[in-house]
Amino acid sequence: MSRDKKDLREERKKHRREENRLSILRAGEEVFARKGYSLTTMDDIAREAQFSKATLYSYFRSKNEIFFEIILNSHEEVILKLKKIKDKEESVDEKIKRIIRFILKSLRQKENISRIFLMEKSLLKNVLGVMPPDGHSLEETERRFLQEIQRKRKAMLEIISEIFHQGIVSGEFRDIDSLEAAYILESMVRGFHFTRFWRERSYSLNKSTHLIHQFFLYGLKKGLRASQGEKK
Amino acid sequence: MSRDKKDLREERKKHRREENRLSILRAGEEVFARKGYSLTTMDDIAREAQFSKATLYSYFRSKNEIFFEIILNSHEEVILKLKKIKDKEESVDEKIKRIIRFILKSLRQKENISRIFLMEKSLLKNVLGVMPPDGHSLEETERRFLQEIQRKRKAMLEIISEIFHQGIVSGEFRDIDSLEAAYILESMVRGFHFTRFWRERSYSLNKSTHLIHQFFLYGLKKGLRASQGEKK
Amino acid sequence: MSRDKKDLREERKKHRREENRLSILRAGEEVFARKGYSLTTMDDIAREAQFSKATLYSYFRSKNEIFFEIILNSHEEVILKLKKIKDKEESVDEKIKRIIRFILKSLRQKENISRIFLMEKSLLKNVLGVMPPDGHSLEETERRFLQEIQRKRKAMLEIISEIFHQGIVSGEFRDIDSLEAAYILESMVRGFHFTRFWRERSYSLNKSTHLIHQFFLYGLKKGLRASQGEKK
Amino acid sequence: MSRDKKDLREERKKHRREENRLSILRAGEEVFARKGYSLTTMDDIAREAQFSKATLYSYFRSKNEIFFEIILNSHEEVILKLKKIKDKEESVDEKIKRIIRFILKSLRQKENISRIFLMEKSLLKNVLGVMPPDGHSLEETERRFLQEIQRKRKAMLEIISEIFHQGIVSGEFRDIDSLEAAYILESMVRGFHFTRFWRERSYSLNKSTHLIHQFFLYGLKKGLRASQGEKK
DNA sequence: TATGAATGAGCATTCATTCAT
């Protein structure tokens, strides 16, 4: 009895703890998205999460770690979604369109979360994107994060490439390296998103999706029957 | 005589000043590239430039201003190079290849200068890339910078789109919006560069250029005679 | 029980905080008095208060705020004392003497706190004592401070003028504007204090009090029975 | 001949130099008066004087020295004016009125020059008005300045006291220490000026003069025929 | 556990003064 009671209490505690953890992550995402990494202070996150600053440190070891966790989680979501798309019963073309739209959409939602993730140097002290990813001189946490993230990204890209593979096997697509194609698609979508701020014209989600989709499938050259679909 | 002498001295002084200015910019570029914007201190730049920190302030009004100048200059170089490419006597295909290679190359060289430029939120207090570019609430300097940079980027993209236009007119390319095509190409190249850190495989400049070039011209679909050029 | 205990702890905490606050103010007063406003650094105050500089900022928003608070508090004390004097059962003459002595004394004690307060331009950016007190272009904090201080000073002078009023009503004093008389008395005392550094002779508190008192009551002209009291 | 020519050139040089010196002083007065001591930078003065900052240092050893010189000069003017008043053929009463008005006026004109002079601690590093005027630990320049200023002030006050002496001898004034009377008068005038910023009502030069004059002559007590002259 | 309080290490920027021409 007392045994059970104790377990129950333990259980509840754990549950509560998990909930708080999530609160902090949500708060972090909110603030990071709004202010970027450097400009976000632990105070900001604490305020948003309605905890004391010190409490944050009982859930996470550092500002960095909070950020890492957010990034990692967001990748997890993406993987799940991509799997769903892959397993859908529809044409490969349609799937690709869905992928483009989905990535664009989540980039827009998480805006500078992804922005930061891709870019901010202060993230990994003096490292990210500059040093070759051998990762020596990285702190343990950072190393682990890098590994994690690379694993997840690999998973993402492999799912996409599997979709392409279907198209290649079926003879619909050119016989190319399907992983490279996945790289290209991701590059296009991310690139299109991140440069959009500087464009004169702004494109709706639909228009953007269509544009990228057409170019990715048919390229610039004449000779293929690229449908001249919707224009915004 | 004395007149001339004085002028000469003035001349030399001005020249010296210009040189110092450049030194600081070079130093700034170096350090920003290594550490990102937030983590770069004026002390860092001063040390690198072999000046006292205070001296920096006699050449630039702020850290921000140094950074802006670096970005702006780098854009200027790009514009010049693109113009040269455009005016070359060679096939449009070849020009596109050159553009891809050139952008990739300069992204690699300036590495996270461009990275920072695209991303760092702390740059324009809470603004860059997030708020719509209406720019109210920006400080004067920041506003000017935004204008400048947008002007330059527009120029860049227009040069590229003019090249495409040649191909469209000649019937070589599909009849699409040439500016949109420029957006896509830029997205691909930038995107490919910025995601490369996360890829398992790393691609040489040649291989990257080829890959992007092929996809940009022929897309994924079968039916076009994409040359099966070099593989890394 | 636990309830009470918690409250008690809260109580103690609050008390501790209040004490620290006072420590900082005392430290500030000490250093400001010694070095003046501009030359006093937050580091100085922190050292004197035995806190870290950062801690100061958890109690006060700025150097200015610390200074304002010191000034304000010191005025509060003065008001209290003046009230006491006013309510004493003794002759108006005696009360005036007490006022003179009291103000002189506290000016000596707080020495250049009051000096600074009256004088330092850097206090209110380009304002204090120069611009008419319309107060536009002042920051919020500064505006509030100005209001507060003016309210307190008004209170001080009104108490003094009320004392004079008694004397006027009783026919002892000339029928003059009692507030103007208060202005004059304050001017004499403050003026006498602030110019003393430049005098050859220095006057004891007693002697100073007597001197001012005599002149304030009887003026320079012959014809009144100014007591030729103590000479130092 | 060549001798004379050389002398003439020397002469002109000296003259020019003296003129520049004055320009700088005038500029300094202007800026100090506007911004106070701490907030005034050498750059400000240089700009106002239309010289390079470095040039200032060929005329004065430091910011302090410029300020000292300004103060000293201004005292010189005062002395001259007081002498003139003293030597005028008119009643002592009238002379006193003139003195009051004159001091008030120049305090208003030089506003925070005098303010600073009286108050700013940063002037004499950590000293002025705080340490007993023994002046040890003062820098040479500061010591000299203190001496100078004290000499001049003594002169000023002696002139005033001489005027009073006339009145005492003639039996018009009470038989008091004329120097003390001078101290009191100065205190009243300066005090009245420096506290004016905090008063609710503001007084015109005339009204101020009258007020101070009446009180100085007749005091608060009834029994003397204080003329109930103009009220503002 | 949760938290209010404390702080070390910075950081951008300023300015009186010196130096080289």
Next chain:
DNA sequence: TATGAATGAATGCTCATTCAT
């Protein structure tokens, strides 16, 4: 002599992190 340039030394303020309760 006059000056443009250079700089050392500060200074107010911030923030991630730790500590004591």
